[in-house]
Amino acid sequence: MKALCWHGKHDIRYETVPDPTIEHPRDAIVKTTSCAICGSDLHFFDGFVPGMKSGDVVGHEFMGEVVEVGAENKKLKVGDRVVVPFTICCGECDQCRRGNFSVCERSNRKKALGDLMFGHTTAGLFGYTHLTGGYAGGDAEYVRVPYADVAPVKIPDGLSDEQVLFLGDIFPTGWQAAAVCDIQPTDTVAVWGAGPVGQFAVRSALMLGAEQVVCIDNVPERLDMARAGGAITIDFDEESVLDRLQELTAGKGPDKCIDAVGMEAHSLRSIDSMIDRVKQSVMVESDRPHVLREMMYVCRPAGVLSVAGVYGGMVDKIPIGAVMNKGLTIRTGQTHVNRWTDELLQRIVDGQIDPSFVITHSVRLEDGPEMFKTFRDKEDGCIKVVMKP
Amino acid sequence: MRTTFQHPLSKALPKTPLGPMRSPARALGWFSIGLGLAELAMPRALARAAGMPNVPTLTRVYGLREIGTGIGILTSKDPAPWLWGRVAGDALDVATVGAGLVTAGRPLRTIGSIAMLLGIAYLDMKVAEGAPPALKREKRAQRDYSARSGFARPAHEMRGVARRPSSRVEGAAVGSTADASPARTLMQASEPATTSR
Numbered sequence: 001m002k003a004l005c006w007h008g009k010h011d012i013r014y015e016t017v018p019d020p021t022i023e024h025p026r027d028a029i030v031k032t033t034s035c036a037i038c039g040s041d042l043h044f045f046d047g048f049v050p051g052m053k054s055g056d057v058v059g060h061e062f063m064g065e066v067v068e069v070g071a072e073n074k075k076l077k078v079g080d081r082v083v084v085p086f087t088i089c090c091g092e093c094d095q096c097r098r099g100n101f102s103v104c105e106r107s108n109r110k111k112a113l114g115d116l117m118f119g120h121t122t123a124g125l126f127g128y129t130h131l132t133g134g135y136a137g138g139d140a141e142y143v144r145v146p147y148a149d150v151a152p153v154k155i156p157d158g159l160s161d162e163q164v165l166f167l168g169d170i171f172p173t174g175w176q177a178a179a180v181c182d183i184q185p186t187d188t189v190a191v192w193g194a195g196p197v198g199q200f201a202v203r204s205a206l207m208l209g210a211e212q213v214v215c216i217d218n219v220p221e222r223l224d225m226a227r228a229g230g231a232i233t234i235d236f237d238e239e240s241v242l243d244r245l246q247e248l249t250a251g252k253g254p255d256k257c258i259d260a261v262g263m264e265a266h267s268l269r270s271i272d273s274m275i276d277r278v279k280q281s282v283m284v285e286s287d288r289p290h291v292l293r294e295m296m297y298v299c300r301p302a303g304v305l306s307v308a309g310v311y312g313g314m315v316d317k318i319p320i321g322a323v324m325n326k327g328l329t330i331r332t333g334q335t336h337v338n339r340w341t342d343e344l345l346q347r348i349v350d351g352q353i354d355p356s357f358v359i360t361h362s363v364r365l366e367d368g369p370e371m372f373k374t375f376r377d378k379e380d381g382c383i384k385v386v387m388k389p
Numbered sequence: 390m391r392t393t394f395q396h397p398l399s400k401a402l403p404k405t406p407l408g409p410m411r412s413p414a415r416a417l418g419w420f421s422i423g424l425g426l427a428e429l430a431m432p433r434a435l436a437r438a439a440g441m442p443n444v445p446t447l448t449r450v451y452g453l454r455e456i457g458t459g460i461g462i463l464t465s466k467d468p469a470p471w472l473w474g475r476v477a478g479d480a481l482d483v484a485t486v487g488a489g490l491v492t493a494g495r496p497l498r499t500i501g502s503i504a505m506l507l508g509i510a511y512l513d514m515k516v517a518e519g520a521p522p523a524l525k526r527e528k529r530a531q532r533d534y535s536a537r538s539g540f541a542r543p544a545h546e547m548r549g550v551a552r553r554p555s556s557r558v559e560g561a562a563v564g565s566t567a568d569a570s571p572a573r574t575l576m577q578a579s580e581p582a583t584t585s586r
Binding site for chain 2: 209237274354355360
């Protein structure tokens with residue numbers, strides 16, 4: 001079959017790899033009908049995430065048709081149309097029973113690496129390094145889905161791929177980022193980053209009742225899209241983020257702050273990020289946490305910081321004094337996708353939201369390598385790329 | 390009347406008309422002037438500290454160069470050429486300090502200084518690379534997404550919709566989950582299954 005494979009920094013190739021097979025009775029094989037490039041894919045594309053091996057099939061946002069089912073899989077049958085969450089979960093371990101699916105204790109088949117890196121293993125993820133299991137990803141014609149009797153979400157007739165594809169990652173990720181903020185009707189919610197996750201966080205915060213949603217970025221078309229979703233926008237090239245947030249909140253600061261940027265904050269837009277970039281280049285710091293610092297500084301006392309953006313390792317100069325003395329709460333984590341999928345699918349069916357609004361580029365899978373660059377460089381108004389094998 | 394708030398941290402930051410690169414470029418401009426003054430005022434002490442050859446006249450000339458580029462960065466509408474001037478100066482500095490490996494007799498200091506100079510050179514290059522497009526790029530949307538709300542109703546009508554008991558939005562029917570809901574929600578998934586991997 002054909003797939004997108006990682007071969008090094010800035011080197012994604014469309015090439016032929018062996019077809020996946022059933023390896024366990026609970027598995028299923030899914031024939032991909034749509035897949036997408038995620039912002040977090042850029043972290044290994046840009047060489048900031050360790051644990052990739054040459055030839056790894058990438059991609060963790062995908063959906064398709066079930067074409068083969070293991071003997072013990074009682075949930076799926078051949079012909080089912082499913083969206084597959086990016087977190088692989090067993091459904092049986094203590095964390096899965098608590099709904100903490102992204103920290104499933106059993107699905108990372110390279111648990112020792114996860115333990116070494118993070119202290120404790122996290123869930124296995126599709127197409128996202130050997131720290132999270134080294135599972136082949138979804139940017140491929142076919143995908144083996146482990147524990148396929150647990151996470152895959154069956155999709156009803158009448159919904160297009162474009163409407164439901166993002167149930168596997170970015171819609172629940174934006175939703176969880178807002179939901180864990182415990183939004184109150186008088187809250188101002190500030191969202192850093194108007195990429196795909198930021199767009200869903202904006203809409204989620206609005207749907208969850210925030211009085212005011214503010215979105216911070218510097219890409220005009222992304223800010224336009226955030227405004228369409230109900231946000232007041234701040235272009236950090238044009239005005240001071242700190243001053244504007246103070247102004248919008250009568251000097252109190254936003255009640256809830258969402259980081260939809262993560263480890264690759266712009267390296268040339270602030271002195272602290274430049275220093276971080278230099279440190280990254282000599283490997284004394286792995287991430288650029290400018291957004292975290294800014295959120296901690298500007299957030300209203302007793303507020304909540306919700307971190308949806310991906311961080312991978314170590315950061316420096318975190319104003320922990322502001323966090324402690326202002327009594328801020330930090331909530332973070334990879335998305336517990338299946339906590340939200342039933343509810344969000346119903347919201348799509350009910351017409352509350354059509355997630356396809358975020359798609360700006362729809363291409364063939366073979367165009368994927370080029371689209372990684374287009375997406376990273378935000379060229380041609382690119383916000384979200386969907387690929388068709 | 391619009392009330393203007395200014396954050397205390399923002400008050401402390403310099404204001405300049407140079408656009409998004411203003412802060413890094415200005416920081417380098419002031420750094421350049423500071424270093425230049427130090428080279429002018431105490432060339433011997435600087436040479437000892439950096440493990441470089443003791444050549445006070447040359448060090449003072451370098452100081453004048455640093456001050457010149459610093460002023461250029463801070464005052465020019467287009468600081469990019471001045472920033473590239475810093476990069477060239479960095480190369481000169483590395484070569485000069487590197488000579489200290491032979492003559493100064495303090496190799497560890499010399500190596501440390503070279504490492505620091507390379508870090509500064511990298512910073513200079515990144516700012517120089519970023520400055521021209523950032524300053525000259527016209528901020529205009531490449532595509533118009535201003536109608537892409539994702540909502541069936543105007544955005545302000547969707548505020549708090551997830552808090553309301555009835556969630557269906559009229560005229561926006563797109564399908565049914567009646568026959569497709571997962572057989573069990575994972576929160577309830579408790580039936581023991583088979584072995585793990």
